[in-house]
Amino acid sequence: MSQITIEPVSRIEGHAAIRLFLDDTGQVRDARFQVTQVRGFEQFVVGRPFSEMPSLTARICGICPVSHELASAKACDQLLAVAIPPTATKLRCLLNLAQLVQSHALSFFYLSGPDLLLGMDHPPETRNFFGLAAADPQFARDGIRIRQFGQQAIERLAGRRIHPSWVVPGGVNSPLTAANREAILADLPSIKTLVSAHLDRFKQTLDGHAEAIGVFANFPSMFLGLVNEEGTLEHYQGRLRFIDAGGAPVGTDLDPSDYQQVIGEAVEPWTYLKFPYYRPLGYPEGMYRVGPLARLNLAARCGTELADRELALFRELATGPVLSMFHAHYARLIETLYAVERIEELLADPQILDQRIRAEAGVNSLEGIGVTEAPRGTLMHHYRVNEDGLIQWINLIIATGHNNLAMQRGILQAARHFLTGTTLREGLLNRIEAVIRTFDPCLSCSTHAVGSMPMIVELIGPDGAILDHLRR
Amino acid sequence: MKKRRLATLWLDGCSGCHMSLLDTDERLLDLAAQVDMVFSPLADIKEFPEQVDVVCIEGAVSSAEDEARLHRARRHSKLLIAMGDCAVTGNIPAMRNVHGADAMLRSVYLEREPLQAQIPGTNLPPLRDKSLPLHHFVHVDLFIPGCPPAADTLFTALNGLLTGTADLRLDTRFGA
Ligand code: SF4
Numbered sequence: 001m002s003q004i005t006i007e008p009v010s011r012i013e014g015h016a017a018i019r020l021f022l023d024d025t026g027q028v029r030d031a032r033f034q035v036t037q038v039r040g041f042e043q044f045v046v047g048r049p050f051s052e053m054p055s056l057t058a059r060i061c062g063i064c065p066v067s068h069e070l071a072s073a074k075a076c077d078q079l080l081a082v083a084i085p086p087t088a089t090k091l092r093c094l095l096n097l098a099q100l101v102q103s104h105a106l107s108f109f110y111l112s113g114p115d116l117l118l119g120m121d122h123p124p125e126t127r128n129f130f131g132l133a134a135a136d137p138q139f140a141r142d143g144i145r146i147r148q149f150g151q152q153a154i155e156r157l158a159g160r161r162i163h164p165s166w167v168v169p170g171g172v173n174s175p176l177t178a179a180n181r182e183a184i185l186a187d188l189p190s191i192k193t194l195v196s197a198h199l200d201r202f203k204q205t206l207d208g209h210a211e212a213i214g215v216f217a218n219f220p221s222m223f224l225g226l227v228n229e230e231g232t233l234e235h236y237q238g239r240l241r242f243i244d245a246g247g248a249p250v251g252t253d254l255d256p257s258d259y260q261q262v263i264g265e266a267v268e269p270w271t272y273l274k275f276p277y278y279r280p281l282g283y284p285e286g287m288y289r290v291g292p293l294a295r296l297n298l299a300a301r302c303g304t305e306l307a308d309r310e311l312a313l314f315r316e317l318a319t320g321p322v323l324s325m326f327h328a329h330y331a332r333l334i335e336t337l338y339a340v341e342r343i344e345e346l347l348a349d350p351q352i353l354d355q356r357i358r359a360e361a362g363v364n365s366l367e368g369i370g371v372t373e374a375p376r377g378t379l380m381h382h383y384r385v386n387e388d389g390l391i392q393w394i395n396l397i398i399a400t401g402h403n404n405l406a407m408q409r410g411i412l413q414a415a416r417h418f419l420t421g422t423t424l425r426e427g428l429l430n431r432i433e434a435v436i437r438t439f440d441p442c443l444s445c446s447t448h449a450v451g452s453m454p455m456i457v458e459l460i461g462p463d464g465a466i467l468d469h470l471r472r
Numbered sequence: 473m474k475k476r477r478l479a480t481l482w483l484d485g486c487s488g489c490h491m492s493l494l495d496t497d498e499r500l501l502d503l504a505a506q507v508d509m510v511f512s513p514l515a516d517i518k519e520f521p522e523q524v525d526v527v528c529i530e531g532a533v534s535s536a537e538d539e540a541r542l543h544r545a546r547r548h549s550k551l552l553i554a555m556g557d558c559a560v561t562g563n564i565p566a567m568r569n570v571h572g573a574d575a576m577l578r579s580v581y582l583e584r585e586p587l588q589a590q591i592p593g594t595n596l597p598p599l600r601d602k603s604l605p606l607h608h609f610v611h612v613d614l615f616i617p618g619c620p621p622a623a624d625t626l627f628t629a630l631n632g633l634l635t636g637t638a639d640l641r642l643d644t645r646f647g648a
Contacts, residue, residue: 017595019595034595034596036535036537036596036597037484037534037535037597037599038576038577038580038599039484039534039564039565039568040568040576040577040579040580042579042580042584043568043571043575043576043579043580044567044568044570044571044576045567046579056564059486059488059563059564059619060486061486061487061488062485062486062487062488062489062490062491062492062620063487063488063491065486065488106494110494110514111514124515124517125517127515128509128512128514128515129514129515130501130504130509130514130515133501133504133505134505137501140501141498141501144497144498144500144501147494147497148495148497151495161491161492161495161623162488162491162492162495162620163488163619163620264586264587265584265586265587266586266587266588267581267586267587267588267589267590267592268588268592269590269592269593269594270592270594270595270596271592271596272592272596274581274586277587283587283588395584
């Protein structure tokens with residue numbers, strides 16, 4: 001069987017390999033996105049005190065450590081069986097939003113910016129953030145500034161930018177100071193203007209991306225995400241909702257603690273990343289997507305002024321849910337604007353400076369499940385402990401896992417479109433990688449992948465003869 | 473003067489050390505303008521190039537593949553930096569060493585009873601039984617501990633080395 005390999009996939013958070021299998025006629029028959037390493041958190045945390053879990057699981061991922069800390073702390077809150085102080089909830093929400101800003105900025109400006117601005121056929125030597133900075137310094141500096149705003153807000157809340165140890169079972173471990181509140185507020189107006197400007201600029205380029213929009217994982221699927229009681233955009237709490245490709249709810253909204261009723265996981269021999277699926281439809285039919293596109297498709301509205309205006313325009317792209325993953329870039333920018341507005345609202349709340357920020361308790365329940373919306377989508381931490389609070393069993397389902405089935409489909413769709421015939425062009429392969437980047441997969445989270453092999457792509461005919469090859 | 477060639481390599485780490493490098497914000501662009509960024513997870517070059525002046529490596533060595541990548545980086549680089557605790561001590565990936573790779577794989581892929589329970593292994597680089605730090609395999613010129621090291625620390629070290637204003641090797645050694 002003929003096979004094409006792209007390895008490692010670059011400019012995603014982590015590395016992985018893509019393999020394309022050709023049939024006798026040279027058409028792409030199958031596509032696989034492989035995650036090639038696993039760290040085994042599920043196993044090595046067994047026996048450790050649950051209170052270590054937020055800090056330990058933060059180390060799953062240096063890009064979204066805050067997401068893991070929050071999902072972990074929410075699972076731990078359930079072990080304590082306490083309601084955490086309202087200010088602690090608000091501070092955790094703030095932290096989560098700050099992270100949404102920095103992570104979306106990384107994805108859009110640093111990782112996908114080179115494709116979007118320099119073009120998919122730009123020479124690979126400079127098709128990266130530094131090449132982008134040389135070609136359009138202002139774009140790069142704006143991206144840095146927006147990411148920096150998010151990272152600084154995290155630092156002002158939690159003490160450091162990466163792997164802060166501020167989120168704890170029962171709340172957070174120090175209140176927000178008035179000075180730090182002012183410092184974040186002082187940056188907000190200029191950041192809001194920057195984000196709006198880049199959203200406008202991106203919208204104006206959409207016509208030029210028609211081909212990518214058409215084939216970048218553009219197919220019907222279910223979507224999953226959290227929604228709150230008002231049905232507005234939510235990243236920290238609420239209930240799990242599935243919608244179908246027409247936008248109708250599938251089943252009733254679920255308490256996140258019941259996730260196992262509807263989500264199963266399957267294993268394939270060729271990747272370390274498992275495949276979550278919607279149980280009622282079985283595997284692999286139960287494919288669904290999570291992340292910014294899913295969240296905007298699910299939410300009735302954003303709940304902030306500017307973002308709601310943008311969401312109304314976004315909705316004009318389709319009659320039902322927006323299906324092309326290319327528009328995940330668009331959704332990311334709208335969510336960034338929402339996050340900036342929402343941070344402003346939360347900081348304006350007088351209760352945000354309250355000193356009561358942590359509930360103290362021992363183990364009162366032996367099982368806890370914490371679910372949040374990470375920048376890339378729904379994140380689930382599920383723990384069981386013994387009476388002494390030592391971890392007995394855990395299960396983690398991360399956003400990139402939820403998207404695993406859809407990513408395979410998306411690559412297949414793009415490969416069929418771009419890789420017909422017997423000649424390979426470097427830019428074509430980059431397009432297939434670009435599909436992966438729209439999912440913004442966090443391969444750190446999914447235990448990440450590496451590949452030491454130089455990238456050699458071979459197109460092999462049914463008789464085994466090499467028809468073409470490409471190396472970079 | 474010919475531009476210095478900088479590479480960064482990601483082995484088994486959480487990417488937090490690379491993110492800390494990005495946390496140098498605009499200073500990173502200024503630095504990148506003075507050097508040639510020849511290889512990095514942020515860039516599209518797939519093969520570690522020759523004649524690299526400085527390579528910063530994040531993460532422990534957890535598979536045969538990691539080991540091969542590390543050796544290649546060592547062969548082609550004048551100065552090799554172990555960036556962050558995973559590279560310096562094994563840190564998080566090494567937490568599985570107590571039980572070994574087999575027990576870990578069985579726990580993750582068999583004991584949770586997923587659909588099609590099996591241990592993945594087709595076309596995948598085999599895991600080493602233990603995750604180990606860089607200096608177990610190659611000579612390391614500079615250790616920068618921290619989980620992750622602070623952005624300021626990374627910047628000071630890189631800027632000093634790449635602009636030739638410092639030889640930090642004199643000041644650090646493992647365990648010191
Ligand atoms: S040292 Fe810490 S921040 Fe760096 S890769 Fe390891 S866990 Fe991540």
